[in-house]
Amino acid sequence: MELRTLKTFQVVATHLNQTKAAEILGYTQPTITMHIRNLEQEIGHPLFHRVGKKTYLTPAGKVLKQHVDRIMDCVEEMNKALNRLHDPYGTLVIAAPEYYWTHFLTMLIHTFVKLHPQVKLKLVSCNSVDVIQMITAREADVGIITGKNKNEDLEFVSLDEEELLLVIRKDLHQNSDLSAILQTYPLFFKKFSYLDWLFDRCMEEIPTPMAVIESDSEEAIKQAILKGTGVGIISGDLIHEEIRKGELIPLHRFTQTLDTFLITRRDRSDEITIQAFVELVMEGWDEAAEESL
Known part of the structure; x- marks a missing residue:
């Protein structure tokens, strides 16, 4: 059985009118008649009978209609699922x-x-x-x-590759050298559990600080630096505006980046x-x- 033949039967069985079915499907009426005749020959039962001017489904037609409706529902769901493969969904x-x-x-x-x-x-x-x-x-x-x-x-x-900077609040800078600053103020740093090497590489580029304070929040580090609590290693992107305004002074630009x-x-x-x-x-x-x- 061909799907198009089953579709023709479904539309005729729904409207019980071959002329209407031909209009809906875009077929000629002889094509509709041929599809129905071929289907009846294939299943070995008549599908419609007429009483006066009205058309009715035969018992075989009623059985076939129930199954064809389910088949067409499955085909529609299949087509929807396949179409979703072309567009984002879910x-x-x-x-x-x-x-x-x-x-x-x-x-x-x-x-x-x-x-x-x-x-x-x-x-x-x-x-x-x-x-x-x-x-x-x-x-x-x-x-x-x-x-x-x-x-x-x-x-x-x-x-992205973010530049890592060692920064201090402007009024705490006072032209002191880096060693003196790191011996005066604690160093704030965000340490990532899977990026231990990054902290170690950064420490190789600067003098040993008096103390290191770890934080899981770069925003907290930024606020600590702005309040003058200490110096900090932080992404340049996060403090771009503060550097532009002169509120924070870069003390060192690290060779390592935060990717x-x-x-x-x-x-x-x-x-x-x-x-x-x-x-x-x-x-x-x-x-x-x-x-x-």
Whole structure:
């Protein structure tokens, strides 16, 4: 049995009128008649009978109509599912530290929603370690993290390289040399559990500080520096405006950079919804960075 023949039968059986069916399907009436005749010959039963001017389904026609309706529903669902492969769909879970939500992702999410309103978004704010764990465990689809680890299950896309600066509040600088400053004020630093080497490399470039205070928040480090509590190692992007205004003075520019990556699972990177978001982020990240300055 051909699908088009079954479709012809379904429309005729629904309207009980071959002329109406021909109009709906765009066939000539002889074509409709041929489809019905071929189907009756194939199943070995008449499907319609006439009483006066009215057409009715035979018992065989009623049975066939029930099954054909289910077949056509399945075909419609199949076509919908296949069509969704061409456009993003479903739910997309995006995980990233608060810093990226505040400075980059808000604008990108706005654009994605306009382009793909049919996709339901779930936004998760957490540290980079948790982002990696969520992506690995399939609890999130796309993540933004600071630094790169050696997880072979993940695909890493480089988005940005942030300059790391050692800075101090302007009025505390007083033209003192770096050694004297680091012996006077504690050093604030955000240490990443999977980037221990970054802290060690930075320490190789400057004199040993009197004390090191770790924080899991760059915003807290920034506020501590602005209040004169100490000096700090921090992303240049985060204090761009304070440096421009002269509120903070760079004491040292590190050779190491703080790299930003977009991550997905390798075995999911070809999924259409994930692809659509990844492409948007790659195209719009630099513009979002400029907007945040």
